[in-house]
Amino acid sequence: MDNISKLKETILREYPRFHENDAFTFECGPHVDCFNACCADVNIFLTPYDALRMKRSLGLTSSEFLKRYTIIPFDEKQNLPVPLLLMKDTEEKECHFVDPEKGCAIYHDRPWPCRLYPIGLASPGETNQGEEHFYFVMDEPHCHGHNYAKRWTIKEWLDDQGVVKYDEFGELFKKVTMHPRFTAGWKPTPKHIEMYWIALYDLDQFRRFVDTSSFLLRFNLTADEIEKIQTDEEELLTLGFRWIQMAFFGEKTLTIKPEAVEKIKQTQPATKNVN
Numbered sequence: 001m002d003n004i005s006k007l008k009e010t011i012l013r014e015y016p017r018f019h020e021n022d023a024f025t026f027e028c029g030p031h032v033d034c035f036n037a038c039c040a041d042v043n044i045f046l047t048p049y050d051a052l053r054m055k056r057s058l059g060l061t062s063s064e065f066l067k068r069y070t071i072i073p074f075d076e077k078q079n080l081p082v083p084l085l086l087m088k089d090t091e092e093k094e095c096h097f098v099d100p101e102k103g104c105a106i107y108h109d110r111p112w113p114c115r116l117y118p119i120g121l122a123s124p125g126e127t128n129q130g131e132e133h134f135y136f137v138m139d140e141p142h143c144h145g146h147n148y149a150k151r152w153t154i155k156e157w158l159d160d161q162g163v164v165k166y167d168e169f170g171e172l173f174k175k176v177t178m179h180p181r182f183t184a185g186w187k188p189t190p191k192h193i194e195m196y197w198i199a200l201y202d203l204d205q206f207r208r209f210v211d212t213s214s215f216l217l218r219f220n221l222t223a224d225e226i227e228k229i230q231t232d233e234e235e236l237l238t239l240g241f242r243w244i245q246m247a248f249f250g251e252k253t254l255t256i257k258p259e260a261v262e263k264i265k266q267t268q269p270a271t272k273n274v275n
Contacts, residue, residue: 018137023154026146043084044114068086
């Protein structure tokens with residue numbers, strides 16, 4: 001069993017379960033002597049929304065950000081690739097975006113796991129049907145923030161850390177990566193994986209695809225929707241999720257224009273009647 005699986009089992013078995021109105025004590029900032037200690041030698045998997053916020057904060061294209069700051073770990077159990085934030089190639093393996101004195105240089109756009117810390121979210125229902133998700137508090141030896149008396153409820157912490165928008169896109173991501181079709185044994189082809197990567201992670205390439213291909217001629221999108229995806233990257237990412245859900249799972253998240261359907265029929269070879 002790998003380390004991540006072991007940690008998940010330990011959390012489900014041993015950690016106290018917190019819900020939104022339960023309280024804990026914690027502080028973080030330059031006044032805490034362990035400031036930045038949690039920002040090194042950690043595994044931070046990035047959702048598409050994490051990658052969007054980070055690349056935008058850094059003024060990079062999606063392709064540039066993914067190439068410079070992420071790696072894709074190989075996991076034969078994983079149906080779709082999820083990039084891992086790359087740490088510096090030093091003994092301490094620090095995060096590229098952390099200044100020893102000032103802290104995170106992209107704090108406003110830091111990824112979901114960094115926002116939640118020291119809170120974690122467990123979703124046992126993903127493997128054990130019927131079990132509700134719960135929060136837990138990570139009390140790690142290197143973190144001294146728990147020694148302070150500032151009191152938070154889980155909900156207050158989530159609101160303060162700006163988690164809501166991340167959770168909204170996180171739910172869209174789960175609908176793709178944890179779809180029942182995977183449980184039933186379906187395996188994506190290399191073409192599927194390429195579609196997924198472009199539509200959800202390499203957004204600049206997805207925008208070029210939408211603008212220069214027959215995409216807008218094929219799918220029913222209102223003028224308002226087209227304007228939004230051309231000016232708002234979050235709307236473009238939402239379109240990417242809709243496209244993947246339709247293309248992978250046959251869900252009615254996008255509809256094809258009648259004239260496009262007719263054109264597809266005309267280009268398909270006729271079938272012979274063998275009766």
